[in-house]
Each structure stands twice: as structure tokens, then as C-alpha cells.
């Protein structure tokens with residue numbers, strides 16, 4: 550579990566957590582990030598004298614994506630640093646809870662005395678995931694005319710030849 554007891558944290562000092570968040574955890578349900586491995590997390594959690602909670606460490610994950618040019622599957626490995634900070638609610642006096650002037654600063658909102666790190670880690674994984682990936686730097690993509698994968702085959706299409714599907718539109722815009 551990626552959860553710490555705040556009382557224990559106060560009593561024992563920093564706690565190291567090493568665990569995985571499964572790729573089919575409901576936590577990911579509204580994210581189409583396509584995890585193909587569990588997210589493995591290794592963090593040291595500490596409490597500051599002012600009541601803040603800090604987690605420092607790393608996470609690793611593997612995502613299955615599609616090359617934006619040729620649409621072949623691409624595996625993306627993430628290995629990122631984690632720096633998470635939670636502040637007690639009274640330190641953000643007057644600030645509505647969703648305006649984050651300090652990006653990455655979260656409001657401490659434990660259930661009982663248990664702080665669950667997973668929602669914050671989820672956010673970091675989503676942020677770290679690249680929006681566009683390519684299978685390789687010189688991926689030649691798909692032929693815009695016949696659609697074959699130009700990394701694997703060649704064709705005689707003339708990419709400058711207008712796509713007939715645009716003719717109707719062109720007729721509408723030309724007068």
C-alpha cells in the first residue's frame with residue numbers, strides 16, 4: 550500500500566515505501582494511458598516540523614502507445630523523479646482548494662491518520678506520459694495516398710496528387 554500513517558510518521562521519522570500500483574487499478578480508469586506494467590514506486594516519506602509531508606523518490610512504468618506517424622505499437626518507459634508535497638489545510642488559508650499557485654503542492658487530506666499517496670502519484674504519471682510518441686526518429690510514417698507503412702514497403706503514389714476526397718470540399722469553397 551502506498552499509504553502512510555501520519556501518527557507513525559511523527560513517531561518514527563521518515564518511512565520508506567516501495568510498492569506497485571497495478572495497471573488495472575481503478576485509479577487509472579479515466580486515463581487512456583495504457584499501462585503495460587504496474588507503476589513501481591520507491592519513495593521516502595517525511596514529516597516536517599510545520600506539519601507538511603514530503604515524499605521524495607522515483608517511479609517507473611511502461612506504457613503501450615502508438616507511433617504518431619506509422620501507428621505501430623511503441624513501448625514507452627518512464628523513469629521519473631517524484632517530489633510530492635502536502636501542506637496542512639490551514640496553511641492555505643483563504644485559497645480556494647483547487648487553485649494551485651504552487652504546482653505540485655497538495656492539500657493534506659488524510660482519511661483518519663492515513664495519507665494515501667496514490668492519487669498524487671497517478672497525477673505525476675499522467676503528467677510524465679508523452680502525448681505523442683514515434684517508433685524511431687526517422688519513422689517514415691504511412692503513405693498519405695494508399696496508407697501502406699513506408700518503413701516496411703514502398704509504393705508509387707504521388708503524395709502531391711490531391712486526394713479525391715477533398716474535391717467535394719474544394720468545390721464548395723471555390724466560387
Ligand SMILES: [Zn+2]
Pocket residue numbers: 616617618619620621683684685688689690
Ligand atoms: Zn513509426
Ligand SMILES: [Zn+2]
Pocket residue numbers: 692693694695696697704705706
Ligand atoms: Zn502509397
